[in-house]
Amino acid sequence: MSFEIVFTGVLREGFSRRQGIDTLCHRFGLNFEQVKRLLSGSRQVIKRVEKRQQADEVMYTLWQGGWNTELLLDNCVIFRSEVAQTCLKRQYSSDQAVSIGLPDVWQCRDDLNPRAVLQAGDGDRHQYVVILKQARQELPPALTLPSYATAQLQQCLARVEEGQLLSGPSPSESETLPLYVSEMSAKLDGTSIHYIVAHFQSQHNFYAIFLWCEGNTFDEQRKLFSQIISSFCLEKEMLQVAESTVEVTEPS
Structure with missing residues (x-):
């Protein structure tokens, strides 16, 4: 290839x-x-x-x-x-394990999620991305990617105001890794927020990419968000458990 x-x-x-x-x-x-x-x-x-x-x-x-x-x-x-209508500049996670393409104006941040291995955004346009990682060795061996995605989404929806799953997790095309994509919505300080969430599976880890913006601008950003998801690359596999671990149990 x-x-x-x-x-x-x-x-x-x-x-x-x-x-x-x-x-x-x-x-x-x-x-x-x-x-x-x-x-x-x-x-x-x-x-x-x-x-x-x-x-x-x-x-x-x-x-x-x-x-x-x-x-x-x-x-x-x-x-x-x-x-x-844009090309993305590659940014690398804090552990150098993964990378993703982001628009020039997006800046790296440290205030979105303390467990993220990569977080960035455009504060002026209220567009953000967070990447989380969890070692598969911490989870039941039979846990599948769609089951993991479903469990993590359920946890997220329970933690936000008026959380609602809009679609997915559904399988999607990816150049290299298995991929499931979902959409969800929530309220933040009275403002409607729309998320697109991508879950990838590698040999040793599950990865979750959360991209979001205000609900009234999501349709305009859908193409950009999809382009960002498509740019996700695995740089190297790391077996150690990172601080980005998200506690997920297999749904019954």
């Missing part, structure tokens, strides 16, 4: 051709002939990598310089920056 980055030759709105060429020359070290071939008009695969995070870094640099790209996995297009 390998990822292929396709240079489309299409500039982002607001960028001039000169700005785009400067990026290719100064950030990627291309000479005049190489730039000329790249801008010949045909879509070209410019790099093949084994890891999604490597591809994201290249696409993010091109995005900053004004260029749109596409990402292929096994000859299928899985991402188009022109459609997504």
